[in-house]
Amino acid sequence: MTLHDAAIDRYSRQILVPDVGGAGQERLLAARVIVRGDGAAAMAARDLLDRAGVGDGAPADVLVVFDRNVAGLAHGAMPDRPVVVVAGVAADGLVVAVQPGHPCPACVGASVGDLEPAVGAARALALGALAAGVTLQALLHPMPVGRMTRVPERGSPRVADLAPPRVCAVRRSVS
Numbered sequence: 001m002t003l004h005d006a007a008i009d010r011y012s013r014q015i016l017v018p019d020v021g022g023a024g025q026e027r028l029l030a031a032r033v034i035v036r037g038d039g040a041a042a043m044a045a046r047d048l049l050d051r052a053g054v055g056d057g058a059p060a061d062v063l064v065v066f067d068r069n070v071a072g073l074a075h076g077a078m079p080d081r082p083v084v085v086v087a088g089v090a091a092d093g094l095v096v097a098v099q100p101g102h103p104c105p106a107c108v109g110a111s112v113g114d115l116e117p118a119v120g121a122a123r124a125l126a127l128g129a130l131a132a133g134v135t136l137q138a139l140l141h142p143m144p145v146g147r148m149t150r151v152p153e154r155g156s157p158r159v160a161d162l163a164p165p166r167v168c169a170v171r172r173s174v175s
Contacts, residue, residue, distance in 0.1 A: 003029075011053055024140050029053045031139045037066025040121060041086065044128025045135070052136055062138050064131055082138045086131045093153050094127050096134045097162060099146035126151075 003011075003022060007029065014020045020028070032055045035046050045064060046056065064084045087095040134149055146162030 007053075014052065019140065025053065028136070028139060029055075031055065031061045032057055032059060033062045033064055033135060033139075034058065034060040035064045035066070037064075037086070039066065040124035041128040041131065042066040044125050045086075045131040048129060048132035049135060052132070054136070054139065062135050064135055066131070082142070084131060084135050084138065086127060087148075088127070089123055094123070094130050094151045095148065096127070096130050097146060097148040098134050098138050098143070099162060100138070100143055 003015075003026060007025075008015065011025050011029075014028075015022055015025050033049055034057065035042055035049070042064075045066075050056065060081065062082050062084060064086065066086045082098050082100040084096065084098045087097060089095070130149065130151055134147075148160050148162050149157055150160075151157045
């Protein structure tokens with residue numbers, strides 16, 4: 001895909017970002033995501049991904065899950081695609097995790113731990129923006145290991161690697 005003049009005008013600010021550039025913007029325009037979940041945070045993520053040029057729908061390059069209670073949602077459907085699990089609000093801030101090549105939101109959520117869903121419009125918008133940013137990063141720079149991003153109320157974001165689960169609890173109960 002080659003950027004045409006209208007696309008260059010529309011996405012010019014993103015193209016100027018060194019981590020994106022013209023080639024990255026072409027990847028974003030060709031990419032598709034599926035965002036599962038309702039509420040303000042999911043709507044904010046959908047809107048931000050759309051504004052970045054990412055399409056919505058199948059076949060998806062990334063699955064974004066705002067509801068960890070949807071156990072087994074992606075089992076077998078996208079085994080080689082990243083899953084972004086929007087965990088919610090912890091005592092110290094917002095948490096989003098991404099697990100590449102692992103199709104189970106329930107297992108990624110288990111690695112993150114139990115958190116409260118976002119409350120309040122400002123936190124929901126921030127959580128949606130964080131999820132969109134992590135999704136764009138997964139689309140532009142695929143990673144070999146899972147990552148959990150925590151953004152505290154004060155201070156700098158912290159990123160930690162996630163260990164892949166040994167045995168998937170959902171897959172084990174389905175078998």
